[in-house]
Amino acid sequence: MDDAQTLKKPPRWADAVPDREAQFDTKRRAVVRAAARAFGRSxxxxxxxxxxxxxxxxxxxxxxxxxxxxxxxxxxxxxIAFEAGLKARTMAFAATPDPVQRIRLYVVAYIELVTGELGSFAVLAEPVTTLPPEYRDLIMARMREADRALRDMVQAGMDAGGLAPGDPKLAVAFLMGAINHIARWYSPDGPLTGRQIGEAFAGFILNGLVGMDRPRL
Known part of the structure; x- marks a missing residue:
């Protein structure tokens, strides 16, 4: 078979259609999104x-x-929320070497991703203690991992002089406390998009972390 015939060869059906596992995962994710919206309503x-x-x-x-x-x-x-957090951190680190701007980009991207993926994500406000041990232990491990990563981001901002000195643990509690509370009132049918909320919250959070004795961002 010559090169021209090779180039014209149509793609195999298996290459064009997702395999059963991929289809199952896609449908399962759709179930979770629909359930999250239902939980958000009632x-x-x-x-x-x-x-x-x-x-x-x-x-x-x-x-x-x-x-x-x-x-x-x-x-x-x-x-899904933890996946969004990891993706947001990866995007922030890829976008800039500035530790303060990384925090800004993380906040915007995380809020935009999680609101887009889950729609009404009030389900995330449900405490971890609601889960049985086999799920709770896994989630707690991921919470600790995410918390360490964010503390490192905040510490880097403090070390660079862009954020006021302080306890990174408390700073992350403040940052994520503000973000997680969105789950209690956000609606995909509301007047603001997830990105708009993210931009506003990034400003509020960074102005708080910078400190009153420093220029506002």
């Missing part, structure tokens, strides 16, 4: 799997192909 404890199935337009047995319990959905939603 609350985690007040929403049944029947209501999640109804929101997706599927039967409950079909839903059980992807998730077995509400706690599994809550766990997966929190995992």
């Amino acid at each position: 609350g985690f404890h007040n929403t049944s799997l029947d209501e999640v199935a109804e929101a997706l337009g599927v039967t409950k047995p079909a839903l059980y192909r992807y998730v077995r319990t509400k706690h599994e959905i809550l766990y997966e939603a929190k995992c």
Whole structure:
């Protein structure tokens, strides 16, 4: 077969269509997103799997192909948030060497990603203690990992002189406390986009971390 024939050869069907595992993961993620929105409307404890199935337009047995319990959905939603946090940190480090601007970019990107992925992400306000131990321990480990990464980012800003000296642990508690509270009031149907909220919160947070004796950012 000559080069021209090789170039004209159509792609294999297996290359063009996602494999079963990829399709399953995509559908499972859609279930989690739909459930997160349902939990946002009525609350985690007040929403049944029947209501999640109804929101997706599927039967409950079909839903059980992807998730077995509400706690599994809550766990997966929190995992999506951690994935968004990791992606936001990666984007921030790739974009600039400035440690203060990295924090700004992280805040904007994280809020935009998590609101876009989960829509109404009120489910994230549900405490970790709601989860059974097999999920809770995994989430706690990821929380510690994310907390260490953010403390390092804040410490770098302090070391560079861009942020007021202080305790990075408290600074991260302040930063993430502000961000996590968004879950209690944000609505994808509201007047502001996730990015707009992220830009506003980045300004509030950095002006707080810079300190009153320094020029505002």
